Amino acid sequence: MLSVNTRHFAPLNGIVISKDVRLRTRDGIHLATDLYRPARDGEPLAGPFPTILCRTPYNKGDQRNGAQATRHMMVRDPACYSFAPTTAVFEPRHVAGDVVEAGQCAGFFHFVEDLDHAPIELRYAASGVLWMAAGPGRVQRGDCVAVVMQDYEAPKD
Numbered sequence: 001m002l003s004v005n006t007r008h009f010a011p012l013n014g015i016v017i018s019k020d021v022r023l024r025t026r027d028g029i030h031l032a033t034d035l036y037r038p039a040r041d042g043e044p045l046a047g048p049f050p051t052i053l054c055r056t057p058y059n060k061g062d063q064r065n066g067a068q069a070t071r072h073m074m075v076r077d078p079a080c081y082s083f084a085p086t087t088a089v090f091e092p093r094h095v096a097g098d099v100v101e102a103g104q105c106a107g108f109f110h111f112v113e114d115l116d117h118a119p120i121e122l123r124y125a126a127s128g129v130l131w132m133a134a135g136p137g138r139v140q141r142g143d144c145v146a147v148v149m150q151d152y153e154a155p156k157d
Contacts, residue, residue, distance in 0.1 A: 016044050072152040079125040082106055082146040086120065090135040090145050102127045106146050107135065124148060 016039035020032040037044045075081070079102075084090060088109035094100055106124050111117035126148045134145040 014039055016042060073129065073131070073149040074152045075131070075147060075149050076126070076128075080128065080148045080150075081144055082122055082124060082148075084109065084139040084141055084143045084145050085122075087140045088112075088120070088138070090137060090139045091119075092133045092135045092145070094130050094133055094146075096130055096133055098130045100124050100127065100130050100148060107133075109139075122146075126150075 015036050018035040018037070021035050023031045023033050025031060037047075038049060039045060086109060088111050090107055090109055092107040093105050094107075100106070102124055104124050106122045108119040108121055110119050122145065124146065128148040128150040130146060131149045132144070132147040134143065139145055
C-alpha cells in the first residue's frame with residue numbers, strides 16, 4: 001500500500017520531492033520515505049523511470065539530539081579529483097570525511113624500489129570534504145587517490 005503525502009517541495013533542477021511517503025513493507029511496518037521524481041514545471045513526469053534506492057538506519061530529518069539532517073554533497077568539477085602521477089606507494093594525509101583546502105597536502109608518493117628518489121607531494125586542487133582517499137598503499141599512474149566534494153548547489157538557469 002502506498003499513501004502519498006501530497007505536500008510537494010519546490011522543484012530542484014527538474015526534480016519534485018515528496019516528503020514522508022508512507023510505504024508498507026511485507027511485515028506490515030510503515031516506513032516514511034522521501035521520493036525524488038523527474039519533473040517539468042513542478043509536476044512529476046509519468047514513468048516508469050530507473051530507480052535508485054538508498055536505505056539508511058538514521059533519521060531522514062533533523063536528529064533528535066539537534067544534529068543536522070543528511071547533507072547533500074556533489075563533486076563539482078574535475079579539479080575535485082586527484083590522480084597518481086606515477087607508480088609508487090601513496091601515503092595519504094587525510095581520511096574520508098575530513099575537511100580539506102585547495103593547496104593543502106593530500107599525501108606523498110614514495111618510491112620503495114628507489115630509495116634515492118625523493119617522495120613526491122600531492123596537493124588538493126579544490127576545497128571541501130574528502131569523499132574518498134586511497135591508501136596507504138601501492139598505486140599506479142592515473143589511479144584516483146582522492147575525491148573532494150562540496151555542498152550541493154542547483155545549477156543556475
